[in-house]
Amino acid sequence: MRNTVKVAVIYYSATGHVADIAREIAETAEKAGAEVRLRKVQELAPQSAIESNPVWAAHAAATAEIPMADVEDVVWADAVVMGSPTRFGNISAQLKQFLDTLGGAWRKGELADKVYSGFTSTGSPHGGNESTLLALMHSFHHFGGIVVAPGFTHPDKFVDGNPYGTAHHDNGGTTPVGDLTRKAARVQAERVVTLARAVAAVSSGSQ
């Protein structure tokens, strides 16, 4: 059985909340024995828009060194965990643009049979976290992915209450990612690694 699974954590974040969750998931997956690539997607907003929001500008500068996601990162991975802030109840254009670069790999069947999972952040508690996560999962189904949701598989999930994926709400930018969201992220990352390991074992014929 192959123990080292490869996990790609791919996200878009303007003001840092989704990026915080991405880091928590990446670190937890690494602790669980996975080889991890943490990648951000290409910014599409004009520089003037970024500069008009000091939090956005500061986050962009602080994460300048995070490598840019590439199609190859998805093809490489056994498990892909993607995150986006809510944009009117949907995923961001930036993450959608990255998904749209995957057409060639999809055509070659290179996206299928992997574990996929999603995370998000919203401004308000009912501002669209579930619709965003489900929108992201539309694409996972097209890929022939194995969608791994956290469900209510751990006591911590009965506290944060979101079976679709890790979801923070920042209360209009005033609430940083805290313990509740971090625990949800850790449950999700551990579950992704466990399931990816099981799929890899079956694929390699060792089980």
Ligand SMILES: Cc1cc2nc3c(=O)[nH]c(=O)nc-3n(C[C@H](O)[C@H](O)[C@H](O)COP(=O)(O)O)c2cc1C
């Ligand atoms: C254009 C735009 C649309 C948004 N739409 C929603 C929304 O529908 N519901 C919501 O709760 N928050 C919405 N937000 C707020 C962000 O999703 C939220 O602040 C999120 O936590 C930001 O994540 P980030 O810090 O990783 O960029 C929107 C923000 C922007 C800029």
